[in-house]
Amino acid sequence: MGIIDWATIGAYFVIIGVIAWVSGRNQKSTKDYFLGGRNVGWFAIGASIFTANIGSEHIVGLAGSGAKTGMAMAHWEMHAWILILLAYFFVPFYYRAGVYTIPEFLERRFGPKVRALLSIVSLFAYVFTKVSVTVYAGAIVFQALLPDTFDSPETAFWVGAFSTVILTGLYTVFGGMRAILYTATPQAILLILGSGFITFYGLYELGGWGELVSTCKSNASQFALWRPLGDPDFPWLGVLLASPIIGIWYWCTDQYIVQRTFAAKDLVNARRGALWGGILKISPILIFLIPGLIGWSLCQKFPERFAVQDSDYMFPMLVNNLLPTGLRGLVVACMLAALMSSLASLFNSSASLFTVDIYQKIFPNRSQRELVFVGRLATTAIVGLGMLWIPIMKLISNGGLYQYLQSVQGYLAPSITAVFLLGLLWRRINAQGALWGMASGFILGMFKLIVQTFYGKGKIETPTVLSAIGDFNFLYTTVLLLLVSCAIMIVVSLLTPPPPAEKVEKLTYFSLYSNAEDAAEIRASWDIWNKIFSAVIVLGVLGMYLYFSFWLV
Numbered sequence: 001m002g003i004i005d006w007a008t009i010g011a012y013f014v015i016i017g018v019i020a021w022v023s024g025r026n027q028k029s030t031k032d033y034f035l036g037g038r039n040v041g042w043f044a045i046g047a048s049i050f051t052a053n054i055g056s057e058h059i060v061g062l063a064g065s066g067a068k069t070g071m072a073m074a075h076w077e078m079h080a081w082i083l084i085l086l087a088y089f090f091v092p093f094y095y096r097a098g099v100y101t102i103p104e105f106l107e108r109r110f111g112p113k114v115r116a117l118l119s120i121v122s123l124f125a126y127v128f129t130k131v132s133v134t135v136y137a138g139a140i141v142f143q144a145l146l147p148d149t150f151d152s153p154e155t156a157f158w159v160g161a162f163s164t165v166i167l168t169g170l171y172t173v174f175g176g177m178r179a180i181l182y183t184a185t186p187q188a189i190l191l192i193l194g195s196g197f198i199t200f201y202g203l204y205e206l207g208g209w210g211e212l213v214s215t216c217k218s219n220a221s222q223f224a225l226w227r228p229l230g231d232p233d234f235p236w237l238g239v240l241l242a243s244p245i246i247g248i249w250y251w252c253t254d255q256y257i258v259q260r261t262f263a264a265k266d267l268v269n270a271r272r273g274a275l276w277g278g279i280l281k282i283s284p285i286l287i288f289l290i291p292g293l294i295g296w297s298l299c300q301k302f303p304e305r306f307a308v309q310d311s312d313y314m315f316p317m318l319v320n321n322l323l324p325t326g327l328r329g330l331v332v333a334c335m336l337a338a339l340m341s342s343l344a345s346l347f348n349s350s351a352s353l354f355t356v357d358i359y360q361k362i363f364p365n366r367s368q369r370e371l372v373f374v375g376r377l378a379t380t381a382i383v384g385l386g387m388l389w390i391p392i393m394k395l396i397s398n399g400g401l402y403q404y405l406q407s408v409q410g411y412l413a414p415s416i417t418a419v420f421l422l423g424l425l426w427r428r429i430n431a432q433g434a435l436w437g438m439a440s441g442f443i444l445g446m447f448k449l450i451v452q453t454f455y456g457k458g459k460i461e462t463p464t465v466l467s468a469i470g471d472f473n474f475l476y477t478t479v480l481l482l483l484v485s486c487a488i489m490i491v492v493s494l495l496t497p498p499p500p501a502e503k504v505e506k507l508t509y510f511s512l513y514s515n516a517e518d519a520a521e522i523r524a525s526w527d528i529w530n531k532i533f534s535a536v537i538v539l540g541v542l543g544m545y546l547y548f549s550f551w552l553v
Contacts, residue, residue, distance in 0.1 A: 005329030046276025066292020070223025194334025238475030415441020433493030
């Protein structure tokens with residue numbers, strides 16, 4: 001890291017700090033702090049959705065997955081099509097309800113118990129997956145790029161982890177959602193440009209795209225997009241069934257992502273913002289996963305120049321070995337942008353859940369100023385919990401950062417996905433069914449996570465039943481959890497009284513569209529530009545699937 005690199009990073013922090021300070025001033029209500037005043041345009045919403053999703057775990061973990069398992073994790077990055085589902089199906093419900101949080105929406109459909117349960121599950125998921133994984137990935141960047149700057153690589157790891165969490169927490173606490181939304185656009189530009197440079201320089205060093213394909217063909221079974229049914233990690237049927245379950249939970253029902261659409265100034269902008277985020281979502285395969293394949297190929301071709309201790313260090317190694325001074329600083333700023341944007345979004349969403357769904361329920365009729373203050377305290381608490389979890393995350397990631405993240409989400413997502421899909425499509429599902437379905441799915445998912453941590457091949461192998469559960473494929477587990485949650489919801493709902501008609505009015509798909517005035521307004525918001533954006537997403541995803549399904553044949 002030269003002087004120009006440090007100057008570039010410093011300039012980035014100054015610019016982001018100024019934007020956060022200016023945009024975060026004079027926020028006196030929860031509407032201002034959590035939803036940016038509800039007057040945000042589609043471009044900022046889509047950029048914020050993209051940067052919220054693309055954290056340092058993507059830049060570091062996805063490149064590591066590319067180097068280790070090739071295109072296997074690409075299916076999760078082709079979920080841009082699910083953002084069409086968010087824009088077309090889910091957003092009209094959320095936006096017309098005028099809610100601050102997803103659990104608040106569920107309360108209107110199923111009552112306060114389901115809302116409280118979802119808030120608790122979401123906060124649990126944020127602290128133990130998103131915060132820990134994102135911070136750990138950011139710390140890897142510091143350890144790889146600045147191994148001797150802070151005395152030792154281990155010290156660099158902790159300096160990177162703590163400093164980025166604290167800085168991000170500060171600008172989130174004082175800036176709120178408006179700061180997150182308006183810093184998202186420059187961060188999205190940095191992310192795409194910085195990672196694009198890695199792909200460009202890596203291909204140039206390797207000898208072009210043809211050389212990459214040729215090198216990867218030597219290990220085609222490891223790098224293929226589709227794997228045989230006998231594959232222990234990524235059987236094609238498991239991928240095909242499980243990844244959309246995780247995707248629908250993440251993109252359509254998770255406060256962390258969906259909150260951005262709540263900030264739109266109208267329904268047209270809310271839907272178009274989701275679609276713009278989907279268009280941006282097409283890029284990660286090319287700018288994050290492909291560099292991992294390039295890195296692996298460079299290690300095969302030039303072992304004396306390119307080497308890593310494990311796959312999660314692949315992206316920082318490429319930054320160190322490929323980029324010239326100045327550009328290296330820009331890409332480091334890009335990685336910091338990813339880390340800070342993702343964490344900032346997480347902190348604000350967590351604060352929203354705690355303040356609106358827990359604190360305001362326990363202490364009703366509090367002033368707007370007090371609720372904003374509590375939101376800031378909640379953000380600070382989430383920062384602290386994230387920092388406390390770092391040592392544990394460091395021990396349990398075992399170099400499989402991105403796959404670890406997807407497997408844990410695969411145990412959390414199914415019950416929530418089941419509640420939303422059945423709840424919105426079938427008016428007979430009642431509060432008891434939703435509560436039992438979500439609680440059962442969550443408990444079973446956590447049971448699987450705990451068992452696989454301790455039991456399985458190479459771990460504790462007796463009793464054999466626990467060992468078998470521990471080794472059972474995480475993708476098939478995701479599918480089973482969805483089926484079990486749906487079955488419990490249906491059975492319990494049919495054995496108990498149906499919900500009153502007023503409880504489902506405009507909160508199920510058919511009841512919302514049965515009102516001519518509501519249906520006309522929703523259809524009018526799906527304008528020609530939203531249709532064009534949807535077509536771009538569909539063509540982009542199909543093109544990716546068609547090419548990478550046969551690229552090593």
